[in-house]
Amino acid sequence: xxxxxxxPQARGSISHLIxxxxxxxxxxxxxxxxxxxxxxxxxxxxxxxxxxxQEERCAVAESxxxxxxxxxxxxxxxDELAGLSAVPPFARTSDAASWWASDADIEERGTYLxxxxxxxxxxxxxxxxxFALGRAAA
Numbered sequence: 001x002x003x004x005x006x007x008p009q010a011r012g013s014i015s016h017l018i019x020x021x022x023x024x025x026x027x028x029x030x031x032x033x034x035x036x037x038x039x040x041x042x043x044x045x046x047x048x049x050x051x052x053x054q055e056e057r058c059a060v061a062e063s064x065x066x067x068x069x070x071x072x073x074x075x076x077x078x079d080e081l082a083g084l085s086a087v088p089p090f091a092r093t094s095d096a097a098s099w100w101a102s103d104a105d106i107e108e109r110g111t112y113l114x115x116x117x118x119x120x121x122x123x124x125x126x127x128x129x130x131f132a133l134g135r136a137a138a
Contacts, residue, residue: 039103
């Protein structure tokens with residue numbers, strides 16, 4: 001087996017040793033911190049799930065939780081983890097859907113719309129079209 005040659009880097013730099021998926025996860029953290037919207041944080045979770053192993057995600061989560069005071073960790077667990085939901089705990093499903101749609105881009109909305117349409121029964125499609133066309137006429 002041939003030894004892999006390491007390219008010379010700037011003194012003290014370890015960036016050449018960082019795995020590409022870890023760089024992607026780190027960039028997503030910077031993006032989410034910069035933008036800061038709930039939708040961006042949701043997208044960050046999707047990227048981290050794709051780029052990091054479960055063990056790595058658990059280590060990162062534990063590290064972040066250790067940076068918080070115990071009472072904030074308890075409040076976070078009570079408020080966010082109890083429902084295991086990606087959206088804030090609204091009283092109605094339509095509120096949660098509106099919240100998601102307001103932050104989704106056009107491609108994401110179209111993809112979900114097609115997927116939902118494809119699983120609807122003919123009766124549901126008829127009812128939906130009646131609702132949508134009646135609402136558009138109003």
